Amino acid sequence: MKSLLNSIYLSTFLVLLVAQMPVAAQQADKVVVTVKTERDHAIYKKDEEVTFLIEVKDDKGKALDWGKVNVVISEDRYRTIQSFPLDVRGKVLKVVSQLSRPGFLQCEVQFDAGDRKIKNKLKPSLAAAAIDPLQITPSREIPTDFSAFWDSQRQLLAEIPIEAKMSKVAKHSDKALELFDVQLASLGDAPVSGYFSRPVGAKAKSLPIILWVHGAGVRSSSVKKYPGFLSMDINAHGIPNGKPKAYYDQLYGKDGRLKGYPLFGRENRDAVYFKNMFLRMIRAIDFLTAQPEWDGKTVAVIGHSQGGYQALVAGGLDDRVTFIGAGVPAGCDHTGMLRKRISGWPKLVPMQKDGKPDAVIAENARYYDAVNFASRYHGEAILSVGFIDRTCPPTSVYAAYNVLKGKKSIINKPAMGHAAPAPVSKAFYEALKSHIAQLKTEK
Numbered sequence: 001m002k003s004l005l006n007s008i009y010l011s012t013f014l015v016l017l018v019a020q021m022p023v024a025a026q027q028a029d030k031v032v033v034t035v036k037t038e039r040d041h042a043i044y045k046k047d048e049e050v051t052f053l054i055e056v057k058d059d060k061g062k063a064l065d066w067g068k069v070n071v072v073i074s075e076d077r078y079r080t081i082q083s084f085p086l087d088v089r090g091k092v093l094k095v096v097s098q099l100s101r102p103g104f105l106q107c108e109v110q111f112d113a114g115d116r117k118i119k120n121k122l123k124p125s126l127a128a129a130a131i132d133p134l135q136i137t138p139s140r141e142i143p144t145d146f147s148a149f150w151d152s153q154r155q156l157l158a159e160i161p162i163e164a165k166m167s168k169v170a171k172h173s174d175k176a177l178e179l180f181d182v183q184l185a186s187l188g189d190a191p192v193s194g195y196f197s198r199p200v201g202a203k204a205k206s207l208p209i210i211l212w213v214h215g216a217g218v219r220s221s222s223v224k225k226y227p228g229f230l231s232m233d234i235n236a237h238g239i240p241n242g243k244p245k246a247y248y249d250q251l252y253g254k255d256g257r258l259k260g261y262p263l264f265g266r267e268n269r270d271a272v273y274f275k276n277m278f279l280r281m282i283r284a285i286d287f288l289t290a291q292p293e294w295d296g297k298t299v300a301v302i303g304h305s306q307g308g309y310q311a312l313v314a315g316g317l318d319d320r321v322t323f324i325g326a327g328v329p330a331g332c333d334h335t336g337m338l339r340k341r342i343s344g345w346p347k348l349v350p351m352q353k354d355g356k357p358d359a360v361i362a363e364n365a366r367y368y369d370a371v372n373f374a375s376r377y378h379g380e381a382i383l384s385v386g387f388i389d390r391t392c393p394p395t396s397v398y399a400a401y402n403v404l405k406g407k408k409s410i411i412n413k414p415a416m417g418h419a420a421p422a423p424v425s426k427a428f429y430e431a432l433k434s435h436i437a438q439l440k441t442e443k
Contacts, residue, residue: 030059030120033069035109035127042387042414043130047100050129052107054086054093059120065090068112073097076104076128076395078342085112102135103341104128104387104394128387128394128414136398139339142372149269149367150317157187157279162287169195174225176200181241182232186283188276190238194221194284197231198293208298208436209288211314213281215305215420216262216330216345218252230291234284236277236306237261262346269364274309274331281314289320297439298322300432304420305345305392306330308383309370312400315381316373323435324377325428327384327420332396334365344370344396375403382409382431384424386416 036042038051054071056064065088072083073095086093088111099105106128143149162184169179177197184192198207212224212233220241221233235241237258239251251258265271285299300323301314308329315324329344336343337357343349349362366372374381381404385397401410409431411424 029118031064031067031111031113031118031122032057032059033109033111033122033125035107035125037127037129037414039129040414041412042128043133043412044099044105046102046132046135047098048131049096049098050105050131052095052097052127052129054095054109054125056088056093056111063090064088067114067116069093070110070112071095072108072110074106074108075099076106076342076393077390078336078340078395081105099129099131102132102137104130104133106388126388126417130387130394130398130412130414133394133398134402136395136402138369138371138375138399138403139333139335139337139341139343140366140369142375143366146367146372147376153187153275153279154282154317157282160185160187162283162290164287166196169223172223174227176227177225179223182287183238184280184283184287186238186276187279188238190276190280192234192280192284192287193238193241194232194234195223195241196287197224197226198291199227202230202293204292205295207293208295209285209300210432211281211284211288211299211301213301213303213307213310213314215303215307218248218256218258220248230288230293232284232288234280236310238276238280263348266348266361266364269367272364272368274368278310278313278317281310282318285314285318285320297442298436300325300435302326302428302432304328304384305418308392312370312377312381313373315377315379316375321377322379322439323432324379324381325383325432326381326400327424327428328386328389328392328418329370329383329397329400330392331368331370332392333371333399334369335362336396336399338362341395342393344392371400371403374400375405377404378406380407380431380435382411382428384411384413384416384420384427386418387412387414388416389418391418 035054067088068085073081109125165183167181172179180196182196207230209230214236221235224231224233264273299320301311302325303311304327308326309331311324311326315321332344334348348365349357385394
């Protein structure tokens with residue numbers, strides 16, 4: 001049965017495979033609900049039918065023939081397209097939908113046991129399909145004075161001496177590396193703060209650079225052990241490293257000064273919190289490229305989530321960057337609502353009571369949109385994207401990926417939410433090694 005829905009979005013119809021199961025009600029200690037697309041890669045064309053497969057079983061793997069599932073079909077959660085209940089009948093349920101523009105179609109399934117009791121509390125099960133994702137375009141054009149604004153910020157930074165303060169960390173496990181706790185003067189009231197490592201006895205002009213940048217939250221820098229690199233991990237806030245956990249918890253706690261930091265200053269283009277975070281990356285690169293051991297070629301910036309945001313920004317802001325690894329990047333397409341689609345974390349632009357975005361903040365957000373930085377980057381990039389990521393939605397990630405100018409690749413993970421699993425990190429590192437090898441062949 002096919003039913004036509006409102007607007008340009010889609011038509012949805014349901015096909016139920018009715019189970020040939022006994023009528024007698026089953027009991028289940030636990031219930032397991034899975035949903036996935038019929039295609040493993042979960043990539044479709046506009047107006048092509050997308051089939052979601054829903055299975056409900058007990059914890060022994062036996063199909064249930066009682067209860068209901070409540071199904072919500074949405075365009076990457078920005079707007080609900082249809083919601084409906086389905087009876088569980090002991091076999092696979094099929095829900096078939098389609099989307100008439102590039103984007104992501106998400107299916108959320110919640111089991112309803114009715115009056116019966118089950119022992120596990122179920123969260124919604126999710127699946128999503130990519131609809132012509134390589135055709136997703138930015139919600140707005142880049143501001144005409146975008147380059148002028150950031151050039152002026154970099155000039156202000158350049159006027160500040162680096163004044164590196166380096167404290168050698170004597171107690172660490174890898175004696176082949178020298179490790180330093182480093183602070184560097186930067187723009188604003190916080191320095192660059194990170195751990196810097198270099199191989200003992202490294203020769204001049206022999207080592208590539210990796211700058212590691214952090215996801216959201218408040219924490220110390222980490223020690224990254226990469227013996228073949230000049231490696232530096234900086235925390236996002238320019239705060240001291242190596243403090244007890246309670247120190248960072250207090251900064252980010254209910255009354256902490258960094259609680260809610262992603263939205264600080266968004267009413268004023270010059271006061272947005274991310275401005276100085278981004279400039280601290282540039283200052284870290286200033287420091288790293290000044291080291292005599294740098295090979296003079298490779299500068300990689302790698303991070304996930306907010307770190308992925310920073311990596312994209314670094315690529316667009318500093319032409320010394322030759323490689324970025326941006327896992328499930330945040331900060332993409334802040335003004336997605338202008339195209340009636342979802343925006344990335346941190347949802348910088350609020351909606352007003354009249355259903356329109358705050359005009360001032362929407363304008364300021366354009367200068368901090370990872371999409372606009374990505375459009376200026378010509379180096380190599382590798383990204384990852386989770387199709388069911390509800391923090392950094394895939395629609396926003398592809399808006400950034402599609403405008404990258406250089407060699408690029410993206411790791412599609414249809415069943416992944418907001419995560420940075422080991423295989424993705426390994427793929428980033430392998431891509432970086434290939435990048436370094438390629439640069440060595442170039443004069």
